[in-house]
Amino acid sequence: MPEQRRILRTAIPGPQSKAWHDRRQHSVATGFAATLPVYVEHAGGGIIVDADGNHLIDFASGIAVTSVGASAPAVVSRVQEQAARFTHTCFMVTGYDGFVEVAEALNRLTPGDHAKKTALFTTGAEAVENAVKIARVATRRPAIVVLDHAYHGRTLLTMSMTAKNVPYKDGFGPFAPEVYRAPFPYPYRWPGGPEQAAEQALDRLRDIVTSQLGPDRVAAVVVEPIQGEGGFIVPPAGYLPGLREFTEHHGILLIADEVQTGLARTGDLFACDDESVVPDLICTAKALGGGLPISAVTGRASLMDAVPPGGIGGTYAGNPLACAAALGVLETIEQQDLTGRARAIQAAALPRLRDLANRRPAIGEARGRGAMLAVEFVQPGTTAPAPELARQVAERCHAEGVLVLVCGTYGNVIRLLPPLVIDDDLLADGLSVLEAAVAATDG
Known part of the structure; x- marks a missing residue:
């Protein structure tokens, strides 16, 4: 070092x-x-x-x-050991232990004590995009609601879900359909003041979903528990629990994009843990691989199994070197608190x-x-x-x-x-x- x-x-x-x-x-x-x-x-x-x-x-x-x-020593040693064994097989062709071990760990560590399953991918954008795919198949609904100031990635769908135009969207349209936007409670800039931000933002989202979209058409609301690229915006207390209550009432899935906030960054293992919010699906990436490309969608087993074999995956999804790195990351987080x-x-x-x-x-x-x-x-x-x-x-x-x-x-x-x-x-x-x-x- x-x-x-x-x-x-x-x-x-x-x-x-x-x-x-x-x-x-x-x-x-x-x-x-x-x-x-x-x-x-x-x-x-x-x-x-x-x-x-x-x-x-x-x-x-x-x-x-x-x-x-x-x-990090645990990441380096595990990657070196794995590289000497093999670097790739494609998990959809022949399996390997690391993929299963990472999935088991995320099933254990993510919020909620319900039965869970995990799918591994390569980038944060892939995780978010696959979470949307899973939500649409599981609910048989098309619409996705995202929030002002959100950032979800650079693929066509996740770029469509991202709020900021320059540099992420400018010139790259047309964008993916059935993506709708609601206000995010930005306390510093909320017109009614920070004290009103949570409830007024929830009221606006409820109105958009119930009056403009129709709850039975909305597959999921996708939220960053703390917004990243949008400006490190921390929503006021009560907003995320209120959002969880509304989505549950209407059979809408709550997808937590914890690509940037997840895995100890915010002082909890996941930012959702701060107010004990349990999403239906949670996306992780970034810190998960300690520098190697890996991402994950973890969610309720019944939802994750709604997609038939072959419906999700990727040639490099859950690459064995990245899985080894992820196991080293999780070991380091837990051992070093x-x-x-x-x-x-x-x-x-x-x-x-x-x-x-x-x-x-x-x-x-x-x-x-x-x-x-x-x-x-x-x-x-x-x-x-x-x-x-x-x-x-x-x-x-x-x-x-x-x-x-x-x-x-x-x-x-x-x-x-x-x-x-x-x-x-x-x-x-x-x-x-x-x-x-x-x-x-x-x-």
Whole structure:
């Protein structure tokens, strides 16, 4: 594991990274964006080491993927052992133990004590898309309800379900049919105020479903328990239980997209656990593979078995190397109590972010749960989004060796997703860099 401290040997990016980035410009499609054009030599804990020997503090985790670190021993050893056995057979052709073990673990760990089954795939978007397929077959209904500010993926269906136009949807239409949108309770921006957000958003969703769509046409409502790309928006207390009650009343399935929130990120194993909400189907990915591509849909056994053999799957679905990595991730989360560690990160970081917001008029709100935290930038004295300011703060953090990500429907939110294994000193140093970047940019 690299030394766990921030070290700047060159400007960011340095000459070796610049050389690699120039090669990239000539060989890689422009559609792949580059948040920070540094090129990584190795990583572990809370540190990324680039080609120039700089040690950067990782507040991104590969977009919530390397929650157990980028080279967790249990993940590395299990993958090495599996690679020596075999790398692929296709589970739909000949089975293997790892796929079954991952399914058993997710059946045990996901919310609810009902009988469950699991299907493994490769990406988060695949998981969401297959959850919709399962819901439609199980209910024999066509319509899917999604929410404002949602992000669900880049495939045709999940892109249709995603709210933000640029860069995810612009120019890629026409989109998939039978996808309908309802308001999400965004407390900071809710017109009636945060106290009214949960009930008013539920009232609006109920009206859309009952008056415009017809409950007997709706297969599922798909919700991120905490919205990710939309701006790390935490719904107010009562919203998710109210949504669960409404869907159950009408025989509508509740699909929880926990691709970003799942597996200890929010201080619970799943974000739904915070209010004891039990979805019918739950999607996981990102942190599940510790860096290897794997995703899952876990749900009520009767629903999962509604699809006949051959109806779901994929050549690489539940690849044996990725299954080995997933078992290492789950082992690490449980043995190191990373749900507790996420809560400790919140306890250390969120008060500092809120204090920063109180001192800096360009920060409208600091929010989040566990190690899924964010600050939203606005024009001082207003709630008007300030995306350029967020970009400038991120650039200053990058120049000082702290990797942060910008998100939000309006591009005005900086999100923090540190690995759950980051140490306290490194976390504190990274937060100090962020505070200094805000002070320098905000004046």
